Amino acid sequence: MASEDPTRTKTIRRTYEQRLRGGFGRINSTIREAVIKDDVFGLREPETSDGVEVFAADDVDPPPDLRTLSEAEQVERFEEWLAEAQESEVLEVIERDENRFVRRAYERGLEDADTNLRKAGVDVPGTDVESLMRRPVHEERLQLIFSRNFAELDGITNAVSQQVSRELADGIAQGQSPSAIARRITDRVNKIGKTRASALARDQVVSTHAEATLQRYKEQDVEEVGIDPEVRVSTAGDTLVCDRCQAAADGSPYTIEELEQNSHLRPAIHPNCRCAVVPVANTEAAAAYRAHPTAFRELHAVGAFRRGVTYEALAGADRDGAAELVATHTGAVLA
Template identity: 35%
Template sequence: MPTTDPTRTKTLRDAFGSDASKRFRSIKGDVRESVEELDILQLGTQRAVNSAPDPREYEFLSNPEKRQRFQAWLREQVDNGVLETTSGRAVRRGEHWTAQYVQKAYAKGVTDAGAKIRQQGGDAQVLENLEDIFNQPVHSSKIELVYARAYDGLEGITQEMDTQISRELSKAISQGWNPRKAARKINDRVDKIGMTRAKTLSQTEIIHAHAEGTLDRFESEGFTEVEADVEHHTAGDSRVCPKCASLQGTTYTLEEARGRIPIHPRCRCTWVPIVDD
């Protein structure tokens, strides 16, 4: 019976998702402390808390100024704790927390591709560690694109979260929400936009990195065509996922295959080489 996860990357996906969730939970703690406990927006009675912004800095600000100053502070917390804003060059060098996960997924794609080639009687060198893989020019240059894609995805999530938090802040001030309700509404956006989408990102980017590593290895070994090794439902009935079924039984050139996997969130398909007769 076909495997339900041809990539065998669950450990990596879980680790990436757990790391992302931990960072967004820290942001939620910042929001609770500053908005509910410290009442930085002056929505209710203040209580002394030895962290977050100084409420005296907000005392004589207009409502729009309060919102803007608080959001700038929260954006800084997100930049430091989740996004870890850095230069594009540093991202492409893998100097970001997301890089450790996608690098391992890419490397696994490379080694898995070698195993598939050998299974079909081909002669592919066994690459046993990351140094072996990334010392090869084809892989050291391609991984830069994988790093950048993961970072860009995370940046997009934080920007959308920032936009929606701005709306909640405006409503909190204009409608006179109490501090607890304001903190809850803001943290709902951290949950629904930040944490939820970051978990999906972690799964998507692991599978994308694995697929690209696989295709790059096939290309370096002289293969020109591939077909999909599709995932199957976990119920054990061997039915192919409907969206993944569009890949099954079709031969693609390497160029055509680029970017097709993952075909949907939580997809776990991969590629196998076509051996010329």
């Protein structure tokens, strides 16, 4: 049965996501300590504690004491502090012209592309991934991905700043307590910052993997590809494919040009997508894929087309014949 994660990028996605979420988490710890414990806005009534609790701020420089400023100045100065904190804690996880998580995803895409091409029976020269990465076509593509990723993350931090400033201004105007204001603004950091950054990390790793494989297929003169859909494991123990991914897979094979021009068909198809693209090496392979797409993907996954199964045999088989080929060569039972 197909892999749960055809891209094999789970560790890359998880590490990237954790680094971004950790940055926003440290900022939130600092906000809670500054607003509640240190009362930087001077909101606490004399002789009251407001349930003050000591928080560990994890070495993020705190905002300055803003108690002597007007409400408008407090919001402005806090927004300036937040921008600096997000710069150091979130944006510095990556750079405009470098991103080690995206780079590793691209390398994995090239590695998987060569593996998939060999499984499809294509004679691929044994070129190491470091040499491939130095080719201009891949260097240029990677720089575009770096810039796109940084711009999207920068957009997330800007959205956090806007939302936090609004919540802070409203909370101060309403005379809310330090705890209430801290809850309001840290909620925005969580809901906007952590949530969107997590989705970005997952999406960019999978989409980068797909872009690398497509570029490598083009280098080997492959014109068409199929979608190898992610598999979700249900509580009943059987496997299910996401509807959107299945629809994209059912519509393939696509030309590489079609995928490049239609982002809704190209992984990442949705924010949690883990689909990959597999090569359809020639016209015979395209006929086999169109006749029995699921059987094609199962046979390709185990390298059956390199070990004697012909595309013509699959293309000419009926439903039962295709299922028999899969059972014989993979042990899987097609539904």
